[in-house]
Amino acid sequence: MDLNIKVAALAGEGAFSIGNLLAKLFAKLGYNVVAYPEYPSLIKGGLNVIHVRISDREIHSPVHRTDILLSIGKDGYKFLKNSLHEDSIVIGDESIDDGIKVPINSLIQQHNLNPKVKNILITSVLLGILNYPKDYVDRAIVNMFGNKSKEILESNLKAVQIGYDLSKDHRTDLSVKRIDMEKVVVSGNEAFGLGAIAGGMKIASFYPMTPASSLFHFLINVKDLAKIYVIQAEDEIAAANIAIGANYAGVRALTGTSGGGFALMTETVSMAGIAETPIVFFISQRVGPSTGMPTWTEQADLFQIWGAGQGDFPKIILAPGNVEQAYRYMGNAFNLAQKYQLPVFVLSDKFLSESYFSISQLPSIPVETGKIIYEDIPEVLSVGQRFLRYKLEDDGISSMPVPGVKNGMHIASSYEHMQDSFTTENFSERKRQVEKRARKIETIIENENPKPDVYTKKADKAIVCWGSQLLPMLEVFREIDFDLIHFSWLYPINIQYTEQILKRYRTIGFIENNSNMAFYRFLRMFVDVKADFNIIKYTGRQFFPHQILDALDRLQEKDYKGIEVIEEDFDTYELYTPWRY
Amino acid sequence: MNISYINTNEKPQWCPGCGDFGILMAIKSALVNLDRDPSEVVIVSGIGCGGKTPHYIRTYGYEGLHGRLLPLALGIKIANPDLTVIAIGGDGDGLSEGGNHLLHFSRYNVDITYLVQDNQVYGLTTGQSSPTSHKGFKSKTYPDGTPIEPVKQIPLLVSQRASFVAAGYAGNVKHLSQLITDAINHKGFSFVNIYQPCITWNYTNGYEWYQKRVYITDHNPEDYNQAWEKANEPYNTNWERIPLGIIYKNRSVTLDEEVMNRVGKLAGIPNPGDISRILERLKI
Ligand SMILES: Cc1ncc(C[n+]2csc(CCOP(=O)(O)OP(=O)(O)O)c2C)c(N)n1
Ligand code: SF4
Ligand SMILES: [Mg+2]
Numbered sequence: 001m002d003l004n005i006k007v008a009a010l011a012g013e014g015a016f017s018i019g020n021l022l023a024k025l026f027a028k029l030g031y032n033v034v035a036y037p038e039y040p041s042l043i044k045g046g047l048n049v050i051h052v053r054i055s056d057r058e059i060h061s062p063v064h065r066t067d068i069l070l071s072i073g074k075d076g077y078k079f080l081k082n083s084l085h086e087d088s089i090v091i092g093d094e095s096i097d098d099g100i101k102v103p104i105n106s107l108i109q110q111h112n113l114n115p116k117v118k119n120i121l122i123t124s125v126l127l128g129i130l131n132y133p134k135d136y137v138d139r140a141i142v143n144m145f146g147n148k149s150k151e152i153l154e155s156n157l158k159a160v161q162i163g164y165d166l167s168k169d170h171r172t173d174l175s176v177k178r179i180d181m182e183k184v185v186v187s188g189n190e191a192f193g194l195g196a197i198a199g200g201m202k203i204a205s206f207y208p209m210t211p212a213s214s215l216f217h218f219l220i221n222v223k224d225l226a227k228i229y230v231i232q233a234e235d236e237i238a239a240a241n242i243a244i245g246a247n248y249a250g251v252r253a254l255t256g257t258s259g260g261g262f263a264l265m266t267e268t269v270s271m272a273g274i275a276e277t278p279i280v281f282f283i284s285q286r287v288g289p290s291t292g293m294p295t296w297t298e299q300a301d302l303f304q305i306w307g308a309g310q311g312d313f314p315k316i317i318l319a320p321g322n323v324e325q326a327y328r329y330m331g332n333a334f335n336l337a338q339k340y341q342l343p344v345f346v347l348s349d350k351f352l353s354e355s356y357f358s359i360s361q362l363p364s365i366p367v368e369t370g371k372i373i374y375e376d377i378p379e380v381l382s383v384g385q386r387f388l389r390y391k392l393e394d395d396g397i398s399s400m401p402v403p404g405v406k407n408g409m410h411i412a413s414s415y416e417h418m419q420d421s422f423t424t425e426n427f428s429e430r431k432r433q434v435e436k437r438a439r440k441i442e443t444i445i446e447n448e449n450p451k452p453d454v455y456t457k458k459a460d461k462a463i464v465c466w467g468s469q470l471l472p473m474l475e476v477f478r479e480i481d482f483d484l485i486h487f488s489w490l491y492p493i494n495i496q497y498t499e500q501i502l503k504r505y506r507t508i509g510f511i512e513n514n515s516n517m518a519f520y521r522f523l524r525m526f527v528d529v530k531a532d533f534n535i536i537k538y539t540g541r542q543f544f545p546h547q548i549l550d551a552l553d554r555l556q557e558k559d560y561k562g563i564e565v566i567e568e569d570f571d572t573y574e575l576y577t578p579w580r581y
Numbered sequence: 582m583n584i585s586y587i588n589t590n591e592k593p594q595w596c597p598g599c600g601d602f603g604i605l606m607a608i609k610s611a612l613v614n615l616d617r618d619p620s621e622v623v624i625v626s627g628i629g630c631g632g633k634t635p636h637y638i639r640t641y642g643y644e645g646l647h648g649r650l651l652p653l654a655l656g657i658k659i660a661n662p663d664l665t666v667i668a669i670g671g672d673g674d675g676l677s678e679g680g681n682h683l684l685h686f687s688r689y690n691v692d693i694t695y696l697v698q699d700n701q702v703y704g705l706t707t708g709q710s711s712p713t714s715h716k717g718f719k720s721k722t723y724p725d726g727t728p729i730e731p732v733k734q735i736p737l738l739v740s741q742r743a744s745f746v747a748a749g750y751a752g753n754v755k756h757l758s759q760l761i762t763d764a765i766n767h768k769g770f771s772f773v774n775i776y777q778p779c780i781t782w783n784y785t786n787g788y789e790w791y792q793k794r795v796y797i798t799d800h801n802p803e804d805y806n807q808a809w810e811k812a813n814e815p816y817n818t819n820w821e822r823i824p825l826g827i828i829y830k831n832r833s834v835t836l837d838e839e840v841m842n843r844v845g846k847l848a849g850i851p852n853p854g855d856i857s858r859i860l861e862r863l864k865i
Contacts, residue, residue, distance in 0.1 A: 200851035234685040238652035245656020384590035403641040411642035
């Protein structure tokens, strides 16, 4: 079974809570679930759609096809019309043209229900049709509304009963049952948050910006369980400096934002570079430039991250491709930051951050602190002398006592400094410190052995992707005669090893969710590689698997040469910005 | 603590006669009176002439970014409230580049001491007008005299009901040192504006000029109305009378206390977090 349910309603009418509910209900029966919300930057009005995909085999990405449409109002029908097929089921309120019409308004009046139960009513009709066990739905409703008023809870429970009763008139041969152990549904940002908590993060500082905010909202929701403190700073500059301060004091702290907010953090990135203070930055990309399209997705900020901060200093850039990697990479980012005493960037985008996925389990994350010193140092400093915080070491990493540690007194300095941390403008001292910091890169490559993941069919052609585009590519991979190379560790690059891998292929293509082919150009700064083809998309949406397959078909006719730009199948403009019409 | 514990091998590189020497002396003698090991003190600074202060006191230190010393200090303090955290920087640093942070620090009320070296000029960048330059002050920026009004930081902080607002003077080290001691001992965000002669770029507001105007106030700093009156006195008298001392104070819960109450001690070797109960909560 591979069922694609789309829930569509105007903003404020609860499409997303239904999408989330459906995802969790099916994960409870052991199904694999993917859900992805799409919405304009509006609080009221404008169309919200959530793609909920349910399957008994592994799935990775939403697809275009609609098997079941739940539509409150007729905009959803209009928007998703060309994704419907002969056997699609449409369930909606009185306003839809075809399909199962639920007379929502008269039912609400007749049974004296709270008007907000519309979405639960329609959903229950679907759940009834699918033979979904009703007692789980009731329990989920109690879970969702138990802390609201008795009237709301009872209205919703009644709506479920009415929906199930109505479904009896609409039998299909679709039916769901328990197929596996219960799975947990997490969004990309929740997985990043879980990773941070598992990795020992204790303080998070942020200034709200979509699509990074929901990571911090999640941390706030679980703060008491996790024993962490989340602080909303006065701006992103403060958020970054608060996190640096905490990390300097030896407490793992995270800051995060999207590109616009990150622009404000760049001076602090550079400070972390020279002062060698560990810090983790989470950046969830959205559509730019500037305010762009705040609630849509793109991968166009790689050069902003790469170039962030004046001067020359080492950094680590990671771009996990799915929730499991999001969790693992974020947890480990705190180890990397402390072991190598530098800024670590964890990149996401709106697509990965806000998509939901079912997972079975998450591994624990071992904590490694490298040369951070938490215990008092027995050697007494002589009068006037400081701890050699920036001692020249072969691996580029010097010991870092945290404040409170006896005999570790030193200055973390944004100025160039000598080994004992005092400011210097001595040219050879300066040169030695630059070289010491640069040596970290070799140390990282040696210790961490960073490399791309290769999904192989032993093909002589390969497609390269990075970050969240692993998701549609894993769907496509099943159907094409290409190897798939995914980079989640972007920098530092093991140049020799990467070249060795890429040299294996006769034909190489890159696929990226941007117009600037950022990763291809980035990789070429280090690695000798020439793309035969590039597939790019920059409409504001991620790739749907069928779009990639179509592009590959077109490319085949051109001997896999050239650039394919993906168009959207349907222009959503008038639906997402209804006030213009 | 013994003064030799906090001396450094480096000698300050300020212009001879700079007010920053007096401020350094006052901080050091306040620290000597403090019953703490130098490893338990962190001095955070911004960038400017005065920003170099942490280099001349052997405690822990962070010489951060121009204007960003306050959030840096906040991060350190909430991570480890056992530390004594002092932030120090110039008037340009704190009131221009870092102005937004200052506005919010009365709200956070994190228990740090913030010393502003207020020389009414940009020292390190060679003599431009600063946010506290008096109207008419001739500078590199405004050779014909600064045409705009100065920031009124003491009334601003009093109006925000910051926990501790004080004015000190680099030319009265004994008084300043006591003020810094009081600020450190006060639980809450403690703001000390220190009038600091810059003998190289500010010929108007020198030692002689201050000597005629400053006096030590004896009003009740816990009375908001009296505090407001004193905070505004320099502006109401066109700088004829400049009160020194604690202008205003109150005591309320600090951010570091709030963090401590909610999550307990955070400092020390990091432990992996347990996510099992969170995963349970995500189920329905
Ligand atoms: C972001 C940034 N902008 C500008 C500067 C250059 N700069 C260094 S110190 C300073 C002003 C110094 O004035 P103040 O803060 O009053 O300190 P003073 O030197 O007077 O003690 C400026 C503008 C900088 N270091 N960083
Ligand atoms: S320029 Fe002014 S503030 Fe800077 S050291 Fe000289 S006297 Fe002091
Ligand atoms: Mg100044």
